[in-house]
Amino acid sequence: MSTDPADVENQRLEIRLLLEAIYQRSGYDFRGYASAHIKRRLDHVRARNRLASFCDMIHRLIYDPPFFDEVLAALSINVTEMFRDPHFYRAVRETVVPHLKTYPFIKVWHAGCAAGQEVYSMAILLKEEGMLSRAQIYGTDINPPVLETARRGIYPLEAVRQYTTNYQKAGGTASFADYYTAGYDSVALSADLKKTMLFSPHNLVTDGIFGEMHMIFCRNVLIYFGDDLQEKVIKLFLDSLCNGGFLCLGSKESLRFSAHADAFEVVDAREKIYRKRHVRALGMQGEP
Ligand SMILES: C[S@@+](CC[C@H](N)C(=O)[O-])C[C@H]1O[C@@H](n2cnc3c(N)ncnc32)[C@H](O)[C@@H]1O
Numbered sequence: 001m002s003t004d005p006a007d008v009e010n011q012r013l014e015i016r017l018l019l020e021a022i023y024q025r026s027g028y029d030f031r032g033y034a035s036a037h038i039k040r041r042l043d044h045v046r047a048r049n050r051l052a053s054f055c056d057m058i059h060r061l062i063y064d065p066p067f068f069d070e071v072l073a074a075l076s077i078n079v080t081e082m083f084r085d086p087h088f089y090r091a092v093r094e095t096v097v098p099h100l101k102t103y104p105f106i107k108v109w110h111a112g113c114a115a116g117q118e119v120y121s122m123a124i125l126l127k128e129e130g131m132l133s134r135a136q137i138y139g140t141d142i143n144p145p146v147l148e149t150a151r152r153g154i155y156p157l158e159a160v161r162q163y164t165t166n167y168q169k170a171g172g173t174a175s176f177a178d179y180y181t182a183g184y185d186s187v188a189l190s191a192d193l194k195k196t197m198l199f200s201p202h203n204l205v206t207d208g209i210f211g212e213m214h215m216i217f218c219r220n221v222l223i224y225f226g227d228d229l230q231e232k233v234i235k236l237f238l239d240s241l242c243n244g245g246f247l248c249l250g251s252k253e254s255l256r257f258s259a260h261a262d263a264f265e266v267v268d269a270r271e272k273i274y275r276k277r278h279v280r281a282l283g284m285q286g287e288p
Helices: 005-026 035-048 054-063 065-075 086-100 117-128 144-152 157-169 227-240
Strands: 106-111 135-141 154-156 180-182 186-189 197-201 213-218 241-249 264-268 273-276
Touching: 005 035, 005 054, 005 065, 035 054, 035 065, 054 065, 086 117, 086 157, 086 213, 086 241, 086 264, 086 273, 106 117, 117 135, 117 157, 117 197, 135 144, 144 154, 144 197, 154 157, 157 180, 157 186, 213 227, 227 241
Parallel strands: 106 135, 106 213, 135 197, 213 241
Antiparallel strands: 154 186, 180 186, 241 273, 264 273
């Protein structure tokens, strides 16, 4: 595609119209996502389908439902793994879990959980810390097919070697093999882990809060959002956390530039673990 400034501006306009078409047709709102990410993903689909322009894509989107699904799938990046960034899970175990243990019951929300590996990782960690029976874990995503995989908890056998290494580096106290049954080419995670999990569709752009959470994971999701959308979602998390609740972001994400940064204390800057400050009750009118 041309790099002439006028053409680039025209392309931007075409992409805005395309995202508007997706929103009008489906309610999926990608209009606030980071523009470089959106352009890269749409370019792939355009080239694969040998379409000359984003405008041509709009026509296909409207009249060809399988193409619509292809575009939606391209805009949602579902890369994930169990105990991704093992040092992060080690920090959760060592720094966050002691606080969680002070509650009789905890609620944990994994926003943008993709196919659920992050959710099963946390369930294993909580089980090893004797907390699983006192926890309710929610896994949400905008992508229904990946949520279905999350509910099944069945993953390719070839991924298990990596998951096992991650589990050990994350400070796992048992054998990772204790948590799955191996089949011919896949493994099924234990039903015991699933008892505390609830998976449901939830769109961080358009849907509301999940109340009184003790911990929210939203890792490797905000990175795809533009600045304004990131702010909106961070506010959603602030409103969803109980006082003293923890927020965990991905390694390339941060609260540093957020207008809501002061509402959190930094628990672990490297692992992007934050804690909602206790909000003091406001004094009565007239009180100093
Ligand atoms: C790269 S994956 C991250 C998975 C996991 N959290 C991890 O760190 O391994 C990003 C996920 O965010 C989801 N996502 C993107 N936009 C979303 C939105 N508006 N609301 C909820 N989930 C969203 C995608 O469908 C995808 O499954």
